[in-house]
Amino acid sequence: MQQAQEGQSEKFKKALNELIPELNKNIDELCAEAEDKSYTDASSMEPDKILDVLKNLDNKMDLFKQYDTTSERYNDWQVKLFVPQTNFDNLDNLRTQLVNRHLMWHSLADWNIMQADWMETQFGQIDAPLIQKISTDYAKICKRLEGALEANPIQAKLKENVDKFELAMPVVMALRNPDLKEHHWDDINELIGQKLDIHEEGFTLQNLIDMNVTQFNE
Numbered sequence: 001m002q003q004a005q006e007g008q009s010e011k012f013k014k015a016l017n018e019l020i021p022e023l024n025k026n027i028d029e030l031c032a033e034a035e036d037k038s039y040t041d042a043s044s045m046e047p048d049k050i051l052d053v054l055k056n057l058d059n060k061m062d063l064f065k066q067y068d069t070t071s072e073r074y075n076d077w078q079v080k081l082f083v084p085q086t087n088f089d090n091l092d093n094l095r096t097q098l099v100n101r102h103l104m105w106h107s108l109a110d111w112n113i114m115q116a117d118w119m120e121t122q123f124g125q126i127d128a129p130l131i132q133k134i135s136t137d138y139a140k141i142c143k144r145l146e147g148a149l150e151a152n153p154i155q156a157k158l159k160e161n162v163d164k165f166e167l168a169m170p171v172v173m174a175l176r177n178p179d180l181k182e183h184h185w186d187d188i189n190e191l192i193g194q195k196l197d198i199h200e201e202g203f204t205l206q207n208l209i210d211m212n213v214t215q216f217n218e
Contacts, residue, residue: 020086027067027090034098040152057102064098100148107141108158119206123198126205132169138162167214
């Protein structure tokens with residue numbers, strides 16, 4: 001009986017010795033694909049390409065999760081077989097590269113959708129506190145990406161858009177102050193060098209940002 005168990009253990013050890021190099025090879029290949037330059041190329045942000053980029057990264061994330069689960073299972077088997085556990089260092093590198101690229105692209109895509117909606121919102125209906133909160137959350141994502149990935153146009157575009165709204169919301173809230181009197185509006189118009197009428201029909205957040213009034217947010 002004991003001899004049979006030992007034989008079975010040796011069979012499992014042999015199988016692991018073949019499976020682990022194969023897993024490492026798959027991880028290395030996926031990491032090379034995740035580091036493809038197309039994921040940090042400005043041309044990939046073109047509207048007709050973004051969906052393909054997101055789909056490709058989603059598929060790679062599914063593979064990463066499979067490899068991650070498999071590595072944990074192999075390590076568990078190694079513990080039960082009383083053999084040293086394999087350190088899948090390449091999996092950690094894959095996690096850094098792929099997870100953050102996936103986050104970067106999905107953040108940009110989601111932000112673009114929200115931004116398009118916000119820009120068309122009538123000034124009086126802008127939910128400035130909510131947009132401010134979302135902008136703060138996305139600013140944290142930008143900070144994480146700056147620390148995890150090399151500088152690239154996709155990351156820079158996301159940060160540019162987020163920063164624009166972070167600057168705009170305090171201005172929106174200030175301009176909607178019910179205590180503003182006519183002389184205050186005269187001062188504001190003189191400061192920005194143009195006529196600002198937030199009560200004008202059809203006046204949107206896009207109109208406000210186009211007037212570049214966020215430079216006067218102090």
